[in-house]
Amino acid sequence: MVGLLLACPIFASLAKRVNPFRLIGVGLSVWTLAVVGCGLSFNFWSIAVCRMVVGVGEASFISLAAPFIDDNAPVDKKTSWLGVFYMCIPTGYAIGYLYGGSVGQHLGWRYAFWGEAILMVPFVILGFVLKPLQLKGCAPPEIINATIPVDTAASSVKDDVKMKDGVSPKDIQEERAGSSSNSVLKEVLRFLKDMKALLVDKVFVVNVLGYVAYNFVIGAYSYWGPKAGYSIYQMKSADIIFGGITVVSGIIGTLAGGYILDRMNNTISNAFKLLSMTTFIGAAFCFGAFCFKSLYGFVVLFAIGELLVFAIQGPVNFICLHCVKPSLRPLSMAISTVSIHIFGDVPSAPLVGVLQDHINNWRKTALILSAVFFPAAIIWFIGIFLHSVDRFNEDNEKQITTNRSSVEPSLELEKVQQTNNEQVTTNRSSAESSLEPEKVQQTTNRSSAESSFEPEKVQQTTNRSSAEFSLEPEKVQQTNETSTKT
Template identity: 25%
Template sequence: MNGGFYLKTRNVFYLFLLLNIMNYLDRQITSAVLPLLKESFHASDQALGVLGSAFMITYALIALPFGMWSDRWQAHKVAAIGAVIWSAATMLSALAWSIESLYVFRALIGIGEAAFVATGSTILSKLYVQSRRARILALFNLGMPIGSSIGVLAGGALGVHFGWQFAFCIVGLPGLILAFFTWRLRLDRNPDHQKHAPNMDTSSAQININDVKQLFGNKPFILLSVGYAMISYGFGALSFFGPTLLNREMGYSVDAAGLVLGAIIAVSGFIGVPIGGYIADYWLKRNGRARIHVVIISMTISCALLYLGLQLVSIPLIAASIFFLFWHVGVISSLLYDVTEYRIWNTATALLLFIMHIIGDVPSPTVTGYLSEQTNLLFSLKMLVIPMLLAVVFFSWMTKYVSSKVSLTDQNITHSS
């Protein structure tokens, strides 16, 4: 008899939402204590930026092997293994004795989170029909603003009052508990799942390197990946240096900066993420390119507000920019599944993550930190508008390959060359 237990579809969703919250909480804890790390290790902005890059390098490189593995094996167990790795590495970060040792621990966190991110959204996508997918993934991706805001808020408060070491140690524990339940979960032959996604195939796909080659020949997939990378470049550096911006340029203390930015992320994301998903799903009934249009419109508005906010050093304008920036979360995941084959969704997700991170938020913290050292932090953050506008160009280009006609299937793509 196989061990484990069944959960109703909505409870599987809640479990993975909690995991996603911890995923972003553990990721964001570092940015909250950057001023404390700078003081403790006497580090430059560029050296601090490498912390973000160290995390993202392993995150990008490991995602594809984990994605391919989870297409062959039980994806939820791959996610559980990832949660154990990232949670343990977060706790071990408390033992860092130098900025270089912290690079190593952050790199290990990237390995763990890559395993979860390569599988989590795909598992949920297979549990829900296409017409509900953007909304479900938008709600799942509320883990980003919720986890990030808690990480920034709790990290700043715990770091100031108990030390940055305690902050790392305490936030890693919940992920280990959630990993246990995820490992024990059973997704095969569950009648409740069939009600939500009657065509769900629970068998393991047999994939090979040719599937990866096929994805590189998929033009809308490549445009989606590069466009997403440009969003990630901007958002990665902005979220990483956000608390430092409030602390250094606006006069907030470390814990107050965490409180303010945490509140901005929480409110903007909690409202913006589902709005983007709901608008995309509603509009999709009338236009097959609706999801692409939602990303184009929201990113254009976000870029304008971000530049003005940094130019005027205005928190309300920066907050408004972050609100529109969050609209893409969930929508882009749905777009990925619209333009790729069902049987290799995990691999496609992992390859998207690799491309998105390796040219997006892998270099952006380090480059932004370097520009900050050469000029100032405000100028380096203003430069993030450039890649974000490039994202608008790539998504606009993508409309050439996606039909405007409404499709009742999971494939809206037209194979025009």
């Protein structure tokens, strides 16, 4: 129970940004390992710790399975589908009695745990390999996955730039730790904001309050029922009688409740009507059953009463799913589950024990306990007159989240591209700076080469001038000879 209560809100919060099927796979993996640990336990505390961890796996289903069913069920059969799902709880109890007794008797109690773990392995694998699940009101899986490489790339580029700027790796790690702390703080603030939205929702609060009172009685019945039956009616097999009534009534009642609400038109107002009516009539039958002195009269009336009170499973969870925005449904289911256990079946058993010690009469104790059903019926009756709106189709938050998720990766990508461009420009500038001395050297060498060629040019010019000067007398001589001949 401890693991269940602690893990429910965590799985519900993670469902907004992590693939729900993967969360279920993780939860079932933890469940499987914990069950194996139960089989390996060597004393009370070891098996107690393992049983506590088993609740973690159950928490993933409680928070995520019902919203998934609600998304995929036909509109006119939503409550029936939920009824089938919650019908598995009493069915599991019945099969567990048979399985545990048979395996424990022939092979030993440890093999009962190990057999459960083996049976769960295929479902663990399916949780990791099935197509990603998208819950209504949450970001699509492809967008969730797309943000991861962009963030990683941006972070790595920023770290590279900081390393270039001379920032030490230790400072970068400290900055990363600070960023992680900010992310955790944001998640906590988001969780508190969602919790506030639930607690100010009158329909949700009234529904859960009635559910708490209802579960207070059911929890005490399951714990003290056989002992009260043995004390009042001298039942020889009180465990089998109470267990059989609970299992059969639970299966039939849960299926019938979902089916009837669908036939009534599954609305929140009709769900409150069905809850208050079946709980009130069922309470009357259960109360009357403990007034009978005959065992047979008790069994008949108590079976009818339990059949009626178990009809609430589908409608009460339908209200939890449809009175809040789609994105809050996992948290709604988680808080509902946590509330009915913390304020319902967990304290009911010890409180009823204290009451019995005080009055020392099991019939009176059972009558007082059964009377608690009536406040539950009254609370749900109040819900009929509340202004209730089915918010299943309110997906504005989903669209905003999707758009934001789509825009943020593109912005991050632009930042990464801009950072890369700046890095390339910096590298180019560095390269050009490194090339400047080479250009200067080449210019100097060229100037030196040209300077070395200057004396040769001067020498050639001088020689040419000397040659021309030496030719002048010859030209004069030739001119004189020509004149003489003339």
